[in-house]
Amino acid sequence: MGTFHTVIFADLTGSTGVFEALGNQKATLAVTRLTQLMAQACESHHGDVVKTLGDGVLAVFEQVSDAIAAMVALQREHRERIAQWPPRLVMQIKVGMASGNIVRVDGDCYGEAVNLAARLCDMAAPSEIWATAQVTDAAPLASGVRVRALGPVAIRGMAEAREVCQIHWDGAENTDLLTLPAPLGGPEAPEKALSRINLTWLDVNAAFPAYQLPIHLGRLSDAEFAVNDPRVSRRHARIDWVDNNFVLTDLSSYGTWVRFAGGSGDLTLRRSACVLLEKGEISMGAPFTDFTAPTVSFSLSNGAVSLLYQRKA
Structure with a gap:
């Protein structure tokens, strides 16, 4: 049956360019250090790090609010960390989150929530946090955090689309720009x-x-x-x-x-x-x-x- 948890996958992006710039030894040290910091952010918010994945982390949380707080804190801390880095050395973090029953076996965990969190992490752009609506609906949001609904999103390998949201963590107001470019009006978008x-x-x-x-x-x-x-x-x-x-x-x-x-x-x-x-x-x-x-x-x-x-x- 398993136990209900919120699962997060957090991955580094941009590491290929860092290996090209620094060479294997220095780049490996940099990636390893960032992965450790990602794991520490989970643990400091009551998360259980299941495993590290080279340049990523898989962790589970009993409380949804802890999972969201951990990932928001991680992104904010990382933004400060890389503010003065040369552009060629910047690595961003992207996150996928999902809740559901998981099963722990031999130091790993399994379940639909694990697969879903991994897929959402793959789909997120650098510095984004993507989560199922089940996650964002289950906990109040802290100050400076807001949610943008992305609607039903098809997830590769899953039969049905899932309601997905993006968690905006940077504290900025909604800056989406809406423009009506004439003469491209017309019927409503199709199904x-x-x-x-x-x-x-x-x-x-x-x-x-x-x-x-x-x-x-x-x-x-x-x-x-x-x-x-x-x-x-x-x-x-x-x-x-x-x-x-x-x-x-x-x-x-x-x-x-x-x-x-x-x-x-x-x-x-x-x-x-x-x-x-x-x-x-x-x-x-x-x-x-x-x-x-x-x-x-x-x-x-x-x-x-x-x-x-x-x-x-």
Whole structure:
């Protein structure tokens, strides 16, 4: 049957660049030290660290409020820690959280909440905390912490979408920007089952229904849409289905540029996100002014949207 706990996965991002900059020995020491600090943040808030995972931590908490407080404190402390670091050495932390019954066996833990927390951690952008609505509904939020509902999100490997939220920990007011770009008004966004995004790069074409999202664009062979160019990061960008919109999030080292058909200018994403409108192009690793930049064309089927926003990721 198991016992009810809140499970967190916390992972470092950006360690590849640190290994390139410092070499294996110094980079390993830096990653190990940060992983230890992540574990200490869990333990200081009554969490039980199940194991460390090279550049990540798996921990469980009996109280939901302790889990949220631990991850908020971890992100805030890490922001102060890296404030003066050279950009090439900065590593961010991303977190996934889920609650449910778990089973402890031989120093490890198992259960749907463990799998769900791991998936949400994979989906989160650097410095983000993603959690199921079950987590955020179960505990009051401390001052300076707020929750943004992302709606039903398809989780790879799970039959049903889950209500997912992003926990904003930086104490800032809601700074999402909403703009109505004429003349792209139209009908309401279609149901998830009917919406899909079509991607094209050179002779590579693929279509992804909304219920299969999120997907990653990147140089990794296991990226759902692979773009084999040295300027493209291993996991360069992610496309999610959020509030009946296709949302592109930049996860890269060098940035992502978006150009909408009929638009008046290019949108630059650097660890930020935007809603994709009808059709356009995505330039990865270099701006559109570089005619050699790897450029992915996109179009939305049954998915015309009327709102554009950009947010810090």
